Amino acid sequence: GENVEQHPSTLSVQEGDSAVIKCTYSDSASNYFPWYKQELGKRPQLIIDIRSNVGEKKDQRIAVTLNKTAKHFSLHITETQPEDSAVYFCAASLRSNDYKLSFGAGTTVTVRA
């Protein structure tokens, strides 16, 4: 099955700085890569996703890049704010099993005021 690794496990940034989280995946047949944000005690929320026919996607302060050759994708948060503090999960699914998301272990992001 698909194996997704996520780094770093924790990330502390000064408010206003950028945060970058990286994920690698094992199966080159993966074609869908969503990112979820989970605040303490709350549900995972889809914040952005990218499909394998696209190299980059941006939505206001967040962006995701995909490198299919290297099998890695990254989440970029610019101009971080205290409300960006949360656990972020990357995930991937295969073209043949598009219902099954394989998640990374998560990155705890802390934005220091």
Added chain:
Amino acid sequence: DTGVSQNPRHKITKRGQNVTFRCDPISEHNRLYWYRQTLGQGPEFLTYFQNEAQLEKSRLLSDRFSAERPKGSFSTLEIQRTEQGDSAMYLCASSLARPVGPYEQYFGPGTRLTVT
């Protein structure tokens, strides 16, 4: 609230007891998923339904686990003879299946199970 809902939100049970959780998906979503999340980890896929049909079960889902979606709307996840290792957050998600996937999955708030 038009999102995915789950009940109960918390369940404490003694080892060996049976428990049942309910998930109500977003109303027009025909796909429903169950995941399990343990502390410090991402969600792990357990099973999914398209309408009322259960189409895949993870090997994580032992014989003590059973899931149903009898009318293609809400779903239940039952754990029989609970063990301490079953303690986790059980998350439900739903999505709308379109002719061409993949499909965005939207999660419920989860049911936190503690087995004592």
